[in-house]
Amino acid sequence: MTRLLMACAAACFLSLGLLIPTIPKYVTGPLGQGPGLVGGCLAITAGCAVLFRPLAGRLADRRGRRAAACTGAALLAITSFAVLMAESLPLFLACRAVAGAGEALTYVGLAAAASDHDRPGAAINRFSVAVNAGLLAGPALAEAGHSVAGLRAAWALSGAVALVAFVACLFLPAGPAAVGDPAGTRKTGPLVHRAGLRPGLAYWASVWGYTAFSAFLPLHVAALGGSGSGPHFLVYGCVLLAVRLGGQRWANRIDPRRTATAALLVTAAGLALLVAWPSVTGALVAAAVIGAGQALGLPAFLTMAVTGLPAAQRGSAVATTTAFFDLGFMTAALALGAVVQSSGLAYGFAVAGCVPALAPLLFLSLSRKARKTSPQGGSHDHSRG
Template sequence: MTARLLVSTGGAFLSIGLLIPAVPRYVTGPLDAQTGWVGVSLAVTAAAGLIARPLAGRVADRSGRRAAVFAGALLLCGSSLALLLAGNLSLFLLLRGVAGVGEALVYVGLAALASDHRRPGAAINHFSVAVNAGLLTGPALAETLYAAAGFTAVWIAAAISALVPAILAAALPKTTLPKTTLSKPNAGPDPSPRHVPSRRPRSALRAGFGYLASVWGYTVVSAFLPLHLAALGTGSGGAHFLVYGIVLLAVRLAGQRLLATASPARLAVASLLLTGVGSILLAAWPSPAGTWCAIALTGAGQGLGLPAFLRMAVHGVPPGERGSAVATTTAFFDIGFLSAALTLGALAGQFGLAGGFVLAGAVSAAGALLFLPPLFRHDEHRDEHQGAPRDPSRR
């Protein structure tokens, strides 16, 4: 199951990554739209994904993880192919909305499947590596394809990449847990002492707010770093994005055991503080050297973040509710990206980039306060990967 899960995840997020540089270029090129419509196209995708998250969670929990993956992958594939016919802005925006729904379904289905694994900590970390590998590889591959054969090659490659998880979905299980452990929609409470349905909203929301705070720091790099580098006169940022990706993946790969077994709360605190300091450093040390240090810190923080937030979201949650828990937590990515992009953009226009960087860093660092109390209590997540229940006598 693990190999199929990772290949499916890599294919889905490679498809998404391929469109990252192509969408802005297509909007301002063949569609001849103003630059502002690039932001609208990003907002449409994010908003559609946000609206679709609850549906994605229900599909993953009630119809099975593979149903969510299959439906989402087909939507990604179909929306990418249809871009071949998108000759006007209205149709293009509609297709980007469809892609947002597809992203939500495939992300929730694959993440829920990873959380079902007998060693969820390790599986979630491997899943997160595949997510970022696809997202980081996609833009570079898209630039190569565009240079060779234009937008047509990029759209077709994105469709083929999305077709991989659609095909493999038939070989994926509904879940890796016994059927008897899944909650039925009309079933009564599970008599098992480990069934704690009230934990889902609490754990998923706390992880979600932490994820939102983290995304503010991520938005600084993904959306505003090129503007910062242009102001410094040091290029467009290709090398910086590469280093950011290398650091992120190095943390995930080198720290596999730590990310799989350490307290998610401790990891979340480290992630948010590193991300926050990285954003503030861009404003405090506006130089090439300062930018490199900021990129390395932010990459390390982001490397620690996603595995911690996903582990936290599903810890103690019954299998039949994990899809909804994942959907709740990951919805905060879209909320965070939209709120950060709009706010930081407005601040940049009024006070310059530095003010936005400081605010983003403050939001990320403040998010660590959500997870500080568990640092002084018994680590309730320590034996999560072994399935050992917490000893109620230990405080």
């Protein structure tokens, strides 16, 4: 089941990754719009993803993981193919809005399926590896496709990959909430699950670090006289995948709160390096450090959210936690853009680093409760699913 789940996740997010360089070129090329609309297009997709995540969690819990994942993959395929006929800007924006809903449904359905594993920490870690592999491979394949067959080929390939993902998702298990309960009468979680709020806020803080790195690193490297930020993003991606692959063995052995705390502090340290070591080499080291921090974060946040919950509520908890990614990206982009505009890149990186550096304070009350309830000050076993 885990291999099938990873294949589904890799295919879905390869479909999305193919569009990372394609959307800006399509908006400023065939649609004839300015670069400002690129940000608006991305905001529409992210906004719809935020709105649909709670509904995706409810669907995953009531109708099963397969239903949510299949619906999301189908929407991704339909919207990519529809762009081939979208000659007008309103139709294109409508397609991107629906794609946001598709991304939310796919991610929540597949992440909830990973949480049903008997070792959820390790399964969620493997799921995140597949997600990032797809997102990292997509842009390179898209650029190759652009040079050979043009932008339309990238949209067609994205739709075809999403269609393959849809077929693969049909073979996933229905999910615990749907087995023997076709009417969805089991008690499911609320649209916004309390268990996902604290790890979600930590994820939000982590995303501030990622946003500062991904949005402003190219400007930082150019200001330092570098020839481009491509090697930096390559280092970031390789370290992220290496840490997640290497972390599969101990994902279920370490308290996810400790891993989450380490992830936040390592991300903050990487941003501090960008300020303290203003050179192309320093930026490379910072990229590796930030990649390690981001690799540790998401599996820990999701494991925290679902640990101890019944299966019929995990989709809701996953949806609540992951909604903070889109909220973090939007708030960080707006706030850091204003800081960089008024005070410069160094201040932007410094502000972004303060957010994940302070976020471990979210876990202090949890640590105190654990010490109070643990006999003789011992620790709980957090490896249970």
